Amino acid sequence: MRKSTVAISLVSLASLTACGSSGLFDRERPDEFAVSRQPPLVIPPDFTLTPPQPGQPRPQTGGLQQQTLEALFGGPQARSVTESAIVGQAGSSEAGIRSSVGDPETFTVDKGSVTRDIIAAPEGDGQNAQAATPE
Numbered sequence: 001m002r003k004s005t006v007a008i009s010l011v012s013l014a015s016l017t018a019c020g021s022s023g024l025f026d027r028e029r030p031d032e033f034a035v036s037r038q039p040p041l042v043i044p045p046d047f048t049l050t051p052p053q054p055g056q057p058r059p060q061t062g063g064l065q066q067q068t069l070e071a072l073f074g075g076p077q078a079r080s081v082t083e084s085a086i087v088g089q090a091g092s093s094e095a096g097i098r099s100s101v102g103d104p105e106t107f108t109v110d111k112g113s114v115t116r117d118i119i120a121a122p123e124g125d126g127q128n129a130q131a132a133t134p135e
Helices: 002-019 064-073 081-090 097-101 113-120
Strands: none
Touching: none
């Protein structure tokens, strides 16, 4: 009984040291009276906005896709000397080149029988796939 009373008094004495302003548990606290108030917001005197007209498009430049690209990449950048030289050597292309590439009349370079076999392979999920090694 006497040992438990001594233990309880030691624990309570140790916990009371946290209440003091100096010692092991002293810490820096902010001064709550040093807080200053912010001045109220003021509308500038040259604040001139016109209300939107009904049926008119939004005044943002470009569409949503353009805004996303500008947010991600920062808009158009000047080309470097190397990039300008490569583009100059490549020449120009037709405007609808991507549409005509898939045309059956478009001439392509023969890449060999492997490419033809891959293109002509039947569609499937690959469960019955087989590999053959040339001899």
